[in-house]
Amino acid sequence: MNKFKLMLLGASSLMLSAALPAATVQAENLTIAFIDALSGPFAATGLGSGRELKHAVEKFLNGKEVAGEKLEVEFLELDGKINPKESLVQLQNAISQGAKYIFHNSGSSVGHALVGAINKHNKRNPDNRVLYLNYGAIDPALTGSKCSFWHFMIDANVDMKVSALVDEIAKDKSVKKAFIIGQDYSFGKAFSAAAKKYLADKRPDIEIVGDQLHPIGKVKDFTPYAQKILRSKADVVMTGNWGADMINLAKSVKEIGTEANIYGIYAYGPGVSAVVGESGIGKLSIVTQGHINPPNTPEWAAYTDEFLAKHPGNDMSNERTVYGVQMLGEAFVKAGSTDPLKVAFALEDLEFTTISGDKVVMRGKDHQMQMPLQVMAHAKDGLKYDFDQSGFGVITTSSIPLENNTLETSCEMQRPS
Amino acid sequence: MLETVIFSLLNGLVYGLLLFLLASGLTLIFSMMGVLNLAHAGFYMLAAYFAYTISLYMGFWFGILLAPLLVGVIGGLVERYGLRQVHQFGHVPELIFTFGVAFLLEEVVQFIWGRDQLAYNKPEILEGALFTLFGADFPIYKMFMLIVSVLIFITLFLVLKHTRIGLIIRAAVGHPQVVGMLGHNVPLIFMVTFGVGTALAGLAGAIAGPVLGTYPGMASGLGGIMFVVVIFGGLGSLGGAFIASIMIGLIQTFAIAIDGSLADVLALIGIIVTEETFMYDIWSTTMPQVAPLIPYLMMVVMLIFRPTGLMGARES
Numbered sequence: 001m002n003k004f005k006l007m008l009l010g011a012s013s014l015m016l017s018a019a020l021p022a023a024t025v026q027a028e029n030l031t032i033a034f035i036d037a038l039s040g041p042f043a044a045t046g047l048g049s050g051r052e053l054k055h056a057v058e059k060f061l062n063g064k065e066v067a068g069e070k071l072e073v074e075f076l077e078l079d080g081k082i083n084p085k086e087s088l089v090q091l092q093n094a095i096s097q098g099a100k101y102i103f104h105n106s107g108s109s110v111g112h113a114l115v116g117a118i119n120k121h122n123k124r125n126p127d128n129r130v131l132y133l134n135y136g137a138i139d140p141a142l143t144g145s146k147c148s149f150w151h152f153m154i155d156a157n158v159d160m161k162v163s164a165l166v167d168e169i170a171k172d173k174s175v176k177k178a179f180i181i182g183q184d185y186s187f188g189k190a191f192s193a194a195a196k197k198y199l200a201d202k203r204p205d206i207e208i209v210g211d212q213l214h215p216i217g218k219v220k221d222f223t224p225y226a227q228k229i230l231r232s233k234a235d236v237v238m239t240g241n242w243g244a245d246m247i248n249l250a251k252s253v254k255e256i257g258t259e260a261n262i263y264g265i266y267a268y269g270p271g272v273s274a275v276v277g278e279s280g281i282g283k284l285s286i287v288t289q290g291h292i293n294p295p296n297t298p299e300w301a302a303y304t305d306e307f308l309a310k311h312p313g314n315d316m317s318n319e320r321t322v323y324g325v326q327m328l329g330e331a332f333v334k335a336g337s338t339d340p341l342k343v344a345f346a347l348e349d350l351e352f353t354t355i356s357g358d359k360v361v362m363r364g365k366d367h368q369m370q371m372p373l374q375v376m377a378h379a380k381d382g383l384k385y386d387f388d389q390s391g392f393g394v395i396t397t398s399s400i401p402l403e404n405n406t407l408e409t410s411c412e413m414q415r416p417s
Numbered sequence: 418m419l420e421t422v423i424f425s426l427l428n429g430l431v432y433g434l435l436l437f438l439l440a441s442g443l444t445l446i447f448s449m450m451g452v453l454n455l456a457h458a459g460f461y462m463l464a465a466y467f468a469y470t471i472s473l474y475m476g477f478w479f480g481i482l483l484a485p486l487l488v489g490v491i492g493g494l495v496e497r498y499g500l501r502q503v504h505q506f507g508h509v510p511e512l513i514f515t516f517g518v519a520f521l522l523e524e525v526v527q528f529i530w531g532r533d534q535l536a537y538n539k540p541e542i543l544e545g546a547l548f549t550l551f552g553a554d555f556p557i558y559k560m561f562m563l564i565v566s567v568l569i570f571i572t573l574f575l576v577l578k579h580t581r582i583g584l585i586i587r588a589a590v591g592h593p594q595v596v597g598m599l600g601h602n603v604p605l606i607f608m609v610t611f612g613v614g615t616a617l618a619g620l621a622g623a624i625a626g627p628v629l630g631t632y633p634g635m636a637s638g639l640g641g642i643m644f645v646v647v648i649f650g651g652l653g654s655l656g657g658a659f660i661a662s663i664m665i666g667l668i669q670t671f672a673i674a675i676d677g678s679l680a681d682v683l684a685l686i687g688i689i690v691t692e693e694t695f696m697y698d699i700w701s702t703t704m705p706q707v708a709p710l711i712p713y714l715m716m717v718v719m720l721i722f723r724p725t726g727l728m729g730a731r732e733s
Contacts, residue, residue: 044532184706214673215709218638220629223428224673230553231421244534248630255628257546257554271533275630390536 028069030338031076032057032101033094035087035114038079042106044271049105049136049318050077055307056325064329067336082106084113091117095130100340101328102132105318108187111137115148122150122340122416131340133328135320139190143368147411150340152347152367154324156289158187158240159407161265162194164373164400165287169236169263170203171398177209179234179260181225183216183245191240191265209234217245222252230258242266247275254279261285269317273378274390280378286394287375290319291356293383293395300356304385315387323354327362341416359402366411373400420551425670427550431559433666434566438621439639440646440658441573442614448590448653449610452508455515456495457618457643458636459522464488464619465626465635466530469537477540485619492615496608519640527633534632562624569617573655586610590653638709645712649719651729660727665712672708 034053037046054075062073076094080087087110094102104114114132122129134142135154138161143153156164169175180195182188192211199206209232214225226249229237237260241249246267253262261283267276268286276284295301304316327350332338335346348364360371376394386393443457464484472480495518503514539558546554577583589596589606597603622635629635646665650657680690680700690700719726 042532213706215706217634218709220625220635220639221428221432224425224670227421227424227428227553228674244630244632244634247534251628251630255554255556257549257552275534275536277536277538388533 026069027072028066028338029074029098030061030071030101031074031094031097031099032061032103033076033078033090033097033099034103035078035080035090035094035110036105037082037107038077040081042082045106046079046082048270048314049321051311051314052307052316052318053103053105053321053325055310056322059303060322060325060329061332064332066332066338071332071338080104080107080110082110084109088113088117095121095128100130100338102130103321103324104132104134105136108137108139108142111139111142111151112146115142115146115151118150119148129340131344133324135318135324139187140194143366144410147366147409147413149344149367149413149415152344152362152369154320154327154362154369156371156373156405157368158190158265159194160368160405161287161373162191162238162240163198163407164375164405165238165263165265166195166198166202167400167404168285168287168375168398169199169206169238175203175206175235177207177232177234177236179210179212179229179232179237180208180239181210181212181214181229181237181249182240184213185216188213188216188240191238195238214245217243219245219248222249223256225249226252226256226258229253229260230256234258234260236260237262239264240266243272247272250276250284251279254283263287268376268378268387268394270315270387273386273392273394274388276378277390277392278380280392281380282377284378285375285397286378287373287400289371289373290354291358291374291396292317292319292376292385293379293393295384296356296358296396301384303355308385313389316385317387319354319356323352323360326355327352361402363409366409366413368409368411370402370406372402373405374398375400420553421674424550424553424555425674426667427555427559429667429670430663431563431566431666432670433663434563434570435621435625436642436646436666437659437662438566438569439618440643440650440662441570441655442610442617443643444647444650444653444655444658445586445590445610446614447647449586449593450500450504450511450607452500452511452515453644453647454611454614455512455640456518456522457615458639459519460488460492460615461618461622461625461639462526462633462636463491463522464622465537465631466526466535467619468623468626469530469535469631472537481620481623484623485616488619488622489612489616492619493608493612495615496611500611501604501607523633523636532633534630535626537626537631539627556628558628562628565620565624569620570655570659573617577655587653642712645716648716648726649712651726654726654728657726657728665715668711668715669708672711673705675704678703 034050036050037043057073057075061071064071076097076099078090078094080090091114111134118130118132132151133154134151138155138157140157140159143157178199180192182191210228246264250262263285265287267284295304307316331343331346331350335342347362350362352360354360358372360369363370374396375398377397379395380392382395383393439461443454446454467487468480468484471483500511500514503510543558543561545557547557547560548555577587585601586606589603593603646658646661650661678701683690
């Protein structure tokens with residue numbers, strides 16, 4: 001190529017860019033990282049929620065226009081193995097690849113590690129801050145005593161869920177005795193403490209006839225526990241159990257023939273509803289966020305259908321990923337920037353109507369999303385969306401409005417000036 | 418109180434017999450080869466998955482019939498083409514080999530069937546309660562498990578005590594070299610014992626899958642308990658393994674039924690424990706929380722006072 005041609009090329013491209021300044025919107029690259037368990041025993045949960053998150057990011061953030069620039073989102077999926085150490089390594093990895101927003105779902109221990117590391121990072125690197133969007137690590141301390149300006153919880157925390165669970169139980173005046181059972185680790189203990197506190201507040205007449213912790217993931221046969229529940233003549237069983245511990249508890253309680261109903265917060269979803277199967281019908285209620293059956297709005301049904309068509313054989317069970325992403329997009333527009341500091345301020349007290357019609361607020365005081373919760377029953381009939389093509393799923397039976405879920409916070413937020 | 422005792426007795430028995438199914442094969446393999454088969458619980462899990470898959474196509478009964486056989490064959494092959502090759506290098510490589518197989522089984526199971534719990538269910542004929550005792554239902558399926566386990570125990574006992582094969586196996590347990598010198602094919606005996614042992618574990622897995630859950634974690638922790646059964650009962654002693662299994666089954670069930678802690682015992686003699694008391698965490702731990710520890714405690718005590726185990730004949 002000779003000099004003349006080069007000059008011509010340069011001149012023409014200059015002319016082109018000069019001629020079309022208004023018509024082309026410049027693209028801005030934005031990197032979002034998802035850190036969760038992508039291998040190991042909890043990979044099914046991690047991969048599932050990651051899939052839903054990616055879909056939402058592609059739909060609502062990719063190509064979104066922010067201050068005249070079109071976002072081009074790069075989505076990183078990093079394996080943190082629900083291990084705080086591994087997750088911190090992946091956080092560094094994400095930051096070095098230019099990620100500004102970190103999404104994470106499971107494991108409160110990981111949540112605490114990420115908050116600590118991000119606090120430090122943002123202090124030391126004011127030009128390169130990151131924001132942590134947490135939609136599943138629901139230890140109340142993360143928006144309480146350990147709250148951080150750089151952390152937002154896009155889910156109801158344990159206290160909120162248990163409070164709502166007790167609200168639901170309190171409605172039934174025939175309930176006289178409650179049995180609390182949980183896994184013997186921080187979460188099970190937090191659940192038990194919250195259950196006792198809210199029962200004492202809301203229905204002091206309900207007698208707590210059992211408060212049992214069992215080794216996590218080690219109990220092969222729940223029959224002795226079920227027998228204890230039977231003997232205690234409990235009307236309701238409250239549990240934070242998840243995974244196999246939840247499934248086997250439900251099966252044993254059903255098998256022994258107690259009248260007690262089980263109230264859980266994780267007793268649904270892919271890999272759970274199908275296995276609980278018949279034993280949960282009429283016995284198992286769940287308090288959680290979002291809508292599954294009925295989908296509540298046509299938009300949410302359409303979105304779910306689109307997701308399922310794109311990912312056949314999978315299920316949609318984490319609605320909060322969708323509005324977490326949408327609210328982030330809203331905050332981008334409000335802040336006119338994707339700078340984490342500006343976006344964090346824009347997210348504070350942001351009110352939003354979710355795709356399924358719920359009104360939610362990201363409370364500025366502690367960055368804890370305030371949201372209505374739904375009571376769902378494990379069911380077989382009348383479902384639009386079941387799990388694992390099993391015919392089993394959940395159906396909303398009642399709603400607990402946002403006002404009833406607003407709890408005090410002990411958060412004393414340190415805000416950057 | 419009475420209802421708790423009777424019900425715990427029944428449940429403990431069911432769980433204990435299941436443990437026996439698992440441990441009976443292990444104790445024979447262990448005493449014969451001198452190697453603890455760490456993959457034993459893995460075969461238990463594998464059989465539950467096999468039984469599930471077979472039950473999808475041929476029904477539940479073929480599942481629990483074929484799965485143990487399949488697992489037994491796999492077990493025999495593992496011995497023939499794996500363990501036997503490693504044997505010449507001594508016990509430690511053998512132990513490491515079975516450790517590797519255990520890992521492999523767990524990963525293979527997750528690779529093929531995924532990480533979620535499977536909907537492996539009881540057949541309809543075994544659904545429901547057999548009888549109701551003080552308001553608690555005793556499921557038909559538990560009785561089925563009980564009967565199968567007892568039948569296997571009786572069969573094993575008769576085969577070992579009253580047949581020629583049993584005689585040779587018992588001899589090989591105690592003195593493998595002598596049996597070999599007498600012209601018996603000791604490697605073949607090893608392979609068959611390994612196969613039958615894993616098949617028994619497989620049977621346990623296939624019948625436990627529907628009630629205890631079929632998931633990748635179903636074998637976790639069982640390996641340790643089986644080891645306790647073998648040591649506590651005595652090497653190579655089926656009778657010892659039987660008693661030890663039942664004991665562990667009963668103790669674990671009763672420990673959960675009892676709510677007391679050391680603090681309650683101290684309160685009886687007038688010492689009131691509060692949160693300020695020295696070592697409060699230990700005093701306030703309840704029986705159900707320590708239940709999983711008790712079998713190991715039993716093993717330690719047994720090893721101190723009677724290293725041969727309950728009914729074991731030899732010390733090494």
